[in-house]
Amino acid sequence: MALTKPKKIPRYRRNKQRKVDKGIIHIRASFNNTIITVTNVLGCxxxxxxxxxxxxxxxxxxxxxxxxxxxxxxxRMVVINRATVLITGSGKGRDAALRVIQQNHIPIHAVLDITPTPHNGCRPPVKRRI
Known part of the structure; x- marks a missing residue:
């Protein structure tokens, strides 16, 4: 029995520009880093x-x-016709990233802050005594 080669999975090159009709821009701004992800409506x-x-x-x-x-x-790598921006976190980069999106003339449909905030859920740890 002859072995067949597995099919190659198509891989995208990093420098190729992709066109998206509707996209979601996720901004995760922590105090240590800022991560920006662009997805289509399905989440890919x-x-x-x-x-x-x-x-x-x-x-x-x-x-x-x-x-x-x-x-x-x-x-630089994506052409978006309409975008929804989801911002998570409370770092310094949240406003700066949104400002860059507006300066590059990307039409923004909605800006949503989805930072998780507790509604008095878990009990906080005991304060440290020095």
């Missing part, structure tokens, strides 16, 4: 970038400038 990832992937290290990853550069990297 089209492009992504982060401050760490752009070459920033240490505390510079959490800066507004790093968030701007990461957002520019993502937007």
């Amino acid at each position: 990832v089209i492009s992504w970038s982060s401050a760490g992937a752009c070459g920033f290290k240490g505390p510079k990853k959490g800066s507004t400038f790093a968030a701007q550069k990461a957002t520019e990297n993502v937007i």
Whole structure:
């Protein structure tokens, strides 16, 4: 019995521009890093970038400038006709990333803040005594 080669999975090149009619831009801005992901309406990832992937290290990853550069990297690879922006987290990069999206003339349909906030759920840890 002859062995057959498995089918090759199509892989996208990182520098190729992709066109999307409707897209969702996810911004996760923590205090240490900012991660931007572009998905289609079904949730399949089209492009992504982060401050760490752009070459920033240490505390510079959490800066507004790093968030701007990461957002520019993502937007350069995608052409979106209409976008919904979902922002998570309370880091410095949330406003900077949104500003870059607006400056690149991407029509924004909605901006939603989906940061998880507790409604007095779990009991907080005991305060540290020094």
